[in-house]
Amino acid sequence: MAVAPSQSSTPFFLVLLLPLLLPQLPGPAQHTAAAQRCPQVCICDSSRRHAVCRQQNLTEVPDTIPELTQQLDLQGNKLKVISPAAFGALPYLTHLDLSHCRVELVAEGAFRGLGRLLLLNLASNRLRVLPQEALDGLGSLQRLELTGNLLEELRPGTFGALGALATLNLAHNALVYLPAMAFQGLLGARWLQLSHNALSVLAPEALAGLPALRRLSLHHNELQALPGPALSQAPGLVRLELGHNPLTYVGEEDALVLPGLRELLLDHGGLQALGPRAFARCPRLRTLDLRGNQLDMLPPLQGPGQLRRLRLQGNPLWCGCRARPLLEWLARAHVQADGTCGGPRRLRGEALDALRPSALRCLGNGAEEEEEEVATRPRAPTRTPQEDERAARPCPRSCTCSSESRHSSCEGRSLRAVPSGFPNATQLLDLRGNRFPSVPRAAFPGLGHLVSLYLQHCHITELEKGALAGLDRLVYLYLADNQLSGLSAAALEGAPHLGYLYLERNRFARVPGAALGALPSLFSLHLQDNALARLEPGDLAGARALRWLYLSGNRITQVSPGALSPAPELEKLYLDRNELRDVPTGALAGLPALAELQLSGNRLSTLRAGAFRPVARSLQRLFLNGSGLEQVSPGAFEGLGPGLLSLHLQENRLQALPALPALTRLEDIDLSGNPFCCDCQLLPLHRWLSGLNLWVGATCAAPPSARGQSVAAAMTAFEDCPGPRRAHTEGRRRGAHKAGHG
Secondary structure: OOOOOOOOOOOOOOOOOOOOOOOOOOOHHHHHHHHOOOOOOOEEEOOOOEEEOOOOOOOOOOOOOOOOOOEEEOOOOOOOEEOOOOOOOOOOOOEEEOOOOOOOEEOOOOOOOOOOOOEEEOOOOOOOOOOOOOOOOOOOOOEEEOOOOOOOOOOOOOOOOOOOOOEEEOOOOOOOEEOOOOOOOOOOOOEEEOOOOOOOEEOOOOOOOOOOOOEEEOOOOOOOOOOHHHHOOOOOOOEEEOOOOOOOEEOHHHOOOOOOOOEEEOOOOOOOEEOOOOOOOOOOOOEEEOOOOOOOOOOOOOOOOOOOEEEOOOOOEEOOHHHHHHHHHHHHHOOEEOOEEEEOHHHOOOEHHHOOHHHOOOOOOOHHHHHHHHHHOOOOOOOOHHHHHHHHOOOOOOOEEEOOOOEEEOOOOOOOOOOOOOOOOOOEEEOOOOOOOEEOOOOOOOOOOOOEEEOOOOOOOEEOOOOOOOOOOOOEEEOOOOOOOOOOHHHHOOOOOOOEEEOOOOOOOOOOHHHHOOOOOOOEEEOOOOOOOEEOOOOOOOOOOOOEEEOOOOOOOEEOOOOOOOOOOOOEEEOOOOOOOOOOHHHHOOOOOOOEEEOOOOOOOEEOOOOOHHHOOOOOEEEOOOOOOOEEOOOOOOOOHHHOOEEEOOOOOOOOOOOOOOOOOOOEEEOOOOOEEOOHHHHHHHHHHHOOOOOOOOEEEEOHHHOOOEOOOOOOOOOOOOOOHHHHHHHHHHHHHHHHOO
């Protein structure tokens, strides 16, 4: 799966006023001498004290970077190891970017001497562990980016020297457990990002020692139960993000003691029930997000007296007689609630906030409706005597089962068949790394509470009819790295709430569209690195609820018009690393919610006018890097306007690019790695880029006199071009010359 971009949209090089942090700088003579030391592969701006050495295949930090440099960008090199005191000759650094550098090891003391550093970016590297003293010497650091690495554990004391740190980003790693005192020393931390990991357990004191923490992001993890004791160690929390976790129930026993909490996100999980006092000790809670769960009923909530917004969209709410107390409480407490009724029939599709309690019939006049309610409302799974017997067994032989975490595991035990006899309360079952060619009918008896099922690397070629029977609460199914070439609807029946289906690295030649009809709640489908060649109408016929579709790394040459229209709620579409020769404009019609489109690594060559017009109103992030682009039509991005926030065109073959003044809200644009020809034809782009307050990475490859200069700041390349710009450029050139010799 392609790694998503960093969760923060803040540019790396922030414009900061640092008069209290910077020492008295050396005089003009030393300043000029320092400017002359710029490495040949870098671009040094002595007036701004910036040095940029992006994507130069560097294997070590250059030793001739000017000593006065404050902002150093080494993004996209091949450093692998950051050695001790690697930046010891750069004591004035305030910003250091080491992202996408294939770093595997940060040695102890690597950053010693950088006592003024404010921002360190180590995102998108290959770090598996951070040594105890790797971050020593960074006493002024305010932000640390570690997103997109391979970190599997955090050692207490790792962050002990970062007392000034305000933001720590550990998203998109491989963390499964947080030990006690994992963040000891972060006395000033206000935002901790832990999303997109595999966290299933937090030690009760994992978050101890974070008195200033205001925001905690734990969405997209594997939490089966609300870690109340751990979360209550951060009493200053104002915003808590727990969406996209397989939580099934939150009650008083999971109580959060967070007196300052204002926003709580529990969206898109597996919630089936909520206790009335689940948030009784969060008195200042104002927004509760429960979208996309499996709640059919909700009791009046006791305790959060300041609650003003309750988000319930995407839940199968039953607006029968038993919902009357909820409506009466919403009116009494002045809580705005969204969501629509899933039943009974006469109210199906009605907005919850449009109903009055008197509209909900109870026994007497509404006897028929009450009978329908009893007959059709989803019921909790019941157990047979045989299932009771199985639940009493401790665990299948050669497996481990934990009653506390409700996890059972037989990972890597060379099993030849799917075992049975797991505790009935099991919510996570891990069978990875075994060897059974098929998953038989009713393979998981008695596991009606199962939420996550791991079946990766099991040599599976087939799921038999009824393989998932009885898994009414299953939300996550992992079937990656097997030998599947097809799936039938009969094989997937029995898991109506399945939301995430992982089929990466199998042998699919077509999207199993017919099978998806058995999964009415499917939210995210992962088919990366299979053998798909085309996407045709009907391939997604059963995926009406689909929001995320990952098709990276296949052999797709064509996406036919109508192929995607059965999924009108699609928000993310990943088609990178395929063999497309044109943007599938026709196929994008009918996707009014598409916000992210990945087309990197294709063979596009040309972007035609109106290429993204069908999704112009919704698109926010567009990736076209490494796609062999040689030409971009002036109307290629027509209609995108202020909605587009991120545009990636790096590593193409562009010698020219039209200006894009309509993109007024860009937060991130990357044009690096293109052979721009800085002649008068490029003048409109130069003018546009020079007005952006963003790092864009565009450099001139021609003519020889301008090679290596920034397209935005080129001083000589455009001075002979006709028009009023010439005088302005000449003025800028003289000013820069004067500043460089200041």
